[in-house]
Amino acid sequence: MKERKEVKMNFESGELFDAANRDDRDKRKSGIIPPVAQQLHRENIQRIVQEALSASSISPSDLSAIATTIKPGLALSLGVGLSFSLQLVGQLKKPFIPIHHMEAHALTIRLTNKVEFPFLVLLISGGHCLLALVQGVSDFLLLGKSLDIAPGDMLDKVARRLFLVKHPECSTMSGGKAIEHLAKQGNRFHFDITPPLQRAKNCIEQGQILSSAADIAAAVQHITACHIVKRTHRAILFCKQRDLLPQNNAVLVASGGVASNFYIRRALEIVTNATQCTLLCPPPRLCTDNGIMIAWNGIERLRAGMGILHDIEDIRYEPK
Numbered sequence: 001m002k003e004r005k006e007v008k009m010n011f012e013s014g015e016l017f018d019a020a021n022r023d024d025r026d027k028r029k030s031g032i033i034p035p036v037a038q039q040l041h042r043e044n045i046q047r048i049v050q051e052a053l054s055a056s057s058i059s060p061s062d063l064s065a066i067a068t069t070i071k072p073g074l075a076l077s078l079g080v081g082l083s084f085s086l087q088l089v090g091q092l093k094k095p096f097i098p099i100h101h102m103e104a105h106a107l108t109i110r111l112t113n114k115v116e117f118p119f120l121v122l123l124i125s126g127g128h129c130l131l132a133l134v135q136g137v138s139d140f141l142l143l144g145k146s147l148d149i150a151p152g153d154m155l156d157k158v159a160r161r162l163f164l165v166k167h168p169e170c171s172t173m174s175g176g177k178a179i180e181h182l183a184k185q186g187n188r189f190h191f192d193i194t195p196p197l198q199r200a201k202n203c204i205e206q207g208q209i210l211s212s213a214a215d216i217a218a219a220v221q222h223i224t225a226c227h228i229v230k231r232t233h234r235a236i237l238f239c240k241q242r243d244l245l246p247q248n249n250a251v252l253v254a255s256g257g258v259a260s261n262f263y264i265r266r267a268l269e270i271v272t273n274a275t276q277c278t279l280l281c282p283p284p285r286l287c288t289d290n291g292i293m294i295a296w297n298g299i300e301r302l303r304a305g306m307g308i309l310h311d312i313e314d315i316r317y318e319p320k
């Protein structure tokens, strides 16, 4: 039997981490710290808004409306965006359009491609995993969602356990992107990992990763792709059998941060090809969180005359 090792590798130096050392443990667990995120939002929001306006040579008075994410997400960060926006709404006397983050991910594709309703959407991010039929700007039929953890959250956790934040090539990447990057050098057959990924956790905790982080990344990415693709295949068949999607021109849209992953995109393409569907994904920079998708969702709602608030008293702040 293999000896259980409480050590992990430091990619930069080849040194081993000491899992009992508090500093190392904290690095492994580090993620978004809500009060820190809130402070960074406070420090940057004004500058970012100004830069966006000057980059597009638009004066605030030219704006048609102000669109802001109100849910779901970290309450502390959303609160900063909302109070900043409400101040602008008051100063500029513009209508306000509250945005649902996942609606924005789903509609981004209509900014980059000509896509008519209805279409099937797969939203895979750090907080969500869902399949829905998009019948209109704000008309979503939820077909299924994750019962436990979102794929991005899972990939981030694996990346943290593998200390990829210390990897010279991966240190500036999100966990999911680091896994994708490292997986290219790995062998996905090396570890026999199956859902619910307990074995991945065991492999890492038993110190088997010493030279095998790339193999674990490849295996985890593969199993993530398989799991998502199976559910998506089922959803496509469900929609086709019930005529919920056009027979000849059915579209599957994949969006959210994890949809920037090209391995997962290729896996989805196998299913869309087999079911005579077209797979469409926004470019990676528009799959991961961005302000453009929120503005676009505002335009979609403005055009459809939906959810536009003229009285800021009507805005109820209910992050979920």
Ligand code: KG4
Residues within 6 Å of the ligand: 124, 125, 126, 127, 128, 151, 152, 153, 155, 156, 174, 175, 176, 177, 178, 180, 256, 257, 258, 259, 260, 261, 262, 287, 288, 289
């Ligand atoms: O949509 P998003 O930017 O934020 C949320 O709404 O959560 O998604 C972030 C998630 C993170 O968990 C990140 O690790 C993951 O998307 N992600 C990726 C890739 N790029 C970002 N996952 C897999 N492959 C990628 N290339």
Ligand code: ZN
Residues within 6 Å of the ligand: 101, 105, 125, 126, 256, 257, 288, 289
């Ligand atoms: Zn997102």
